[in-house]
Amino acid sequence: MFENLQDRLGSILNGLTGRGALSEADVSAALREVRRALLEADVALDVVRSFTDRVREKAVGAEILKSIKPGQMVVKIVHDELIEMLGGEGVGIDLNAPAPVVVMMVGLQGSGKTTTSAKIANRLTSRDRKKVLMASLDTRRPAAQEQLRQLGVQTGIDTLPVIAGQSPTDIAARAVQAAKLGGHDVVILDTAGRTHIDEPLMVEMADIKKKSNPHEILLVADSLTGQDAVNLARNFDERVGITGLVLTRMDGDGRGGAALSMRAVTGKPIKLIGVGERMGELEEFHPRRIADRILGMGDIVSLVEKAAENIDAEKAAAMAAKMAKGKFDLNDLADQLAQMQKMGGMGGIMGLMPGMSGMKDKMAAAGLNDKLFGRQIAIISSMTKAERANPDLLKHSRKKRIAAGSGTDASEINKLLKMHRQMADMMKMMGGKGKGGMMKQLMGGLAGKMGLGGGMGGMPDLSNMDPKQLEALQKQAEAAGLGRPGGMPGLGGGGGLPGLGGAKLPGLGGGFPGLPGLPKKK
Numbered sequence: 001m002f003e004n005l006q007d008r009l010g011s012i013l014n015g016l017t018g019r020g021a022l023s024e025a026d027v028s029a030a031l032r033e034v035r036r037a038l039l040e041a042d043v044a045l046d047v048v049r050s051f052t053d054r055v056r057e058k059a060v061g062a063e064i065l066k067s068i069k070p071g072q073m074v075v076k077i078v079h080d081e082l083i084e085m086l087g088g089e090g091v092g093i094d095l096n097a098p099a100p101v102v103v104m105m106v107g108l109q110g111s112g113k114t115t116t117s118a119k120i121a122n123r124l125t126s127r128d129r130k131k132v133l134m135a136s137l138d139t140r141r142p143a144a145q146e147q148l149r150q151l152g153v154q155t156g157i158d159t160l161p162v163i164a165g166q167s168p169t170d171i172a173a174r175a176v177q178a179a180k181l182g183g184h185d186v187v188i189l190d191t192a193g194r195t196h197i198d199e200p201l202m203v204e205m206a207d208i209k210k211k212s213n214p215h216e217i218l219l220v221a222d223s224l225t226g227q228d229a230v231n232l233a234r235n236f237d238e239r240v241g242i243t244g245l246v247l248t249r250m251d252g253d254g255r256g257g258a259a260l261s262m263r264a265v266t267g268k269p270i271k272l273i274g275v276g277e278r279m280g281e282l283e284e285f286h287p288r289r290i291a292d293r294i295l296g297m298g299d300i301v302s303l304v305e306k307a308a309e310n311i312d313a314e315k316a317a318a319m320a321a322k323m324a325k326g327k328f329d330l331n332d333l334a335d336q337l338a339q340m341q342k343m344g345g346m347g348g349i350m351g352l353m354p355g356m357s358g359m360k361d362k363m364a365a366a367g368l369n370d371k372l373f374g375r376q377i378a379i380i381s382s383m384t385k386a387e388r389a390n391p392d393l394l395k396h397s398r399k400k401r402i403a404a405g406s407g408t409d410a411s412e413i414n415k416l417l418k419m420h421r422q423m424a425d426m427m428k429m430m431g432g433k434g435k436g437g438m439m440k441q442l443m444g445g446l447a448g449k450m451g452l453g454g455g456m457g458g459m460p461d462l463s464n465m466d467p468k469q470l471e472a473l474q475k476q477a478e479a480a481g482l483g484r485p486g487g488m489p490g491l492g493g494g495g496g497l498p499g500l501g502g503a504k505l506p507g508l509g510g511g512f513p514g515l516p517g518l519p520k521k522k
Contacts, residue, residue: 005256006294008037013078013295016071027059027074034078042226042257047085047264055081079295085260086287091244091269093120095130097215100179100187104212105246106205106236107220109193112248114144116220116274117190118151119282120246125157130185135160135175137168137208138192148190155279158184168192168204172212189214197232202239209240216243218271221258223247229258233266242266247285248274259290328427330388333420334380337373376416378406391417 012033016026031052038048058077095101103120105113117134124130134152136159138144145162152159160175172189179187191208194201209217219242221229236242245266247259250273263270270285319332380388382405387393394402394417399410 005037005041009034009295012037013075016074024060027056030074031056041260044227044230044261044265047261051081051085075295079291082291082294083287085264086290087263087269088287090284090286091271092284093271094216095186100176100184102176102187102189102212102214103216103218104189104191104208104214105218105220106191106240106242107193108232109141109195111193111220111222112274113193113220114147114151114190116246116248117148117188118155119274119279120272121157121188122155122279123282124186131183132186132188133158133160133175133179133182133184134188134190135171136190137171138190139168140192158182169207169211172208176212197235205240217241218244218246220246220248221262223250223258224252226257230261230265233262237266237268242268244269244271246272246274251275328424330380330383330391330420333423334377337377341373375408375412379408379413379416382406391420
């Protein structure tokens with residue numbers, strides 16, 4: 001979503017950080033570029049103007065600390081103002097009210113209200129252990145009520161039975177009554193939308209609000225609509241009074257201006273963002289983390305949370321035990337590739353790693369993308385159990401059979417086997433004897449730089465940390481220099497990997513065998 005803005009701001013601010021001293025003219029020239037970048041990203045004009053004015057005021061009069069270059073100070077000011085523009089602290093859905101808490105979903109037709117209602121219900125059920133009832137108040141759109149019922153069946157969440165001919169306000173009253181009788185904690189009302197804002201829609205929303213007395217009124221807006229989403233939010237807020245925003249399609253290739261403008265214009269927090277089609281692809285909106293991503297600083301905390309949600313702890317422990325013995329077969333490789341896909345693929349992971357966001361384009365140009373992972377998993381799935389456990393069995397005739405089964409060719413199978421050999425060698429090094437193996441030394445060294453203690457040779461057990469501890473870890477990482485675009489301290493400069501002499505990715509000058517089989521540069 002923010003890639004264009006990230007690239008533009010990254011190049012502008014990198015130009016500043018290299019300078020020893022900054023004049024007012026330098027700051028003004030940089031801010032002109034920042035203004036242009038924000039306007040191109042579809043951010044509302046008055047929001048851009050107030051943003052650049054605040055940055056200039058702080059940057060020109062800023063007291064520069066002796067240990068910090070002036071350019072880095074400007075980056076920090078831009079970063080702080082971005083967080084402020086996005087809303088300061090993240091705000092979740094407020095359920096602090098007598099049960100059943102009524103959550104009313106409003107928005108235009110096609111913005112994803114029904115799917116988002118089901119995603120929120122699924123999130124409240126699985127993460128917060130709440131009993132949720134969903135009710136569709138959309139009597140106009142064909143099969144809208146059936147769509148919500150089907151989503152309820154899919155997620156195992158209760159939906160209000162449909163009675164033909166009832167008005168939306170009567171359905172709202174019946175839903176609240178049914179939730180009280182059924183002992184539900186939360187009622188989600190999925191209201192009707194229109195293709196545009198009109199008077200009958202607003203009157204209907206006001207009537208439903210009066211009848212159901214919702215604790216939360218969430219506006220669902222498509223983040224790809226740009227400037228118009230801001231007018232939409234303003235209109236709904238003036239007529240109905242929204243308590244928060246949910247932005248859908250944040251995984252799209254839009255320019256991100258709606259997200260940056262809507263909070264500033266309405267004063268209402270963005271509570272959740274939809275990052276994909278699947279039921280689990282809904283995330284809380286954290287202004288600091290989004291600002292970090294926009295400025296290419298990575299987002300360690302989100303990466304750790306994604307890992308905690310998607311990585312099977314027992315599998316990880318079994319893998320660690322095998323690695324310690326230096327064993328690594330093709331089943332393990334398939335597991336690793338599947339885990340990476342679950343966490344958003346190579347692009348998603350790289351975008352969250354400090355100093356690595358700029359590597360995505362280079363990797364795509366080198367042919368290293370998520371389709372490659374899919375093909376490699378298909379190749380491994382086409383092998384027998386014995387072949388996966390012992391890749392040395394794979395001679396020409398077997399490769400021909402696997403290629404036919406996976407829709408690939410022998411050269412791709414050879415690349416996969418080469419990659420597996422390199423990774424297996426690396427696992428032996430990492431699990432080798434002497435001072436607990438290379439992996440422990442690397443992790444211990446990295447943890448030492450961040451002032452952390454704990455398991456795995458110095459790295460703490462991230463899966464058992466609560467959100468506050470993770471935020472503290474992020475701050476420690478930033479203090480140690482891990483959050484800066486300039487790379488990691490003592491790790492070979494621009495975003496390099498520890499102990500591997502800088503950013504050595506395959507085909508990009510080096511050859512880090514942990515990534516799928518591209519040749520080393522000769």
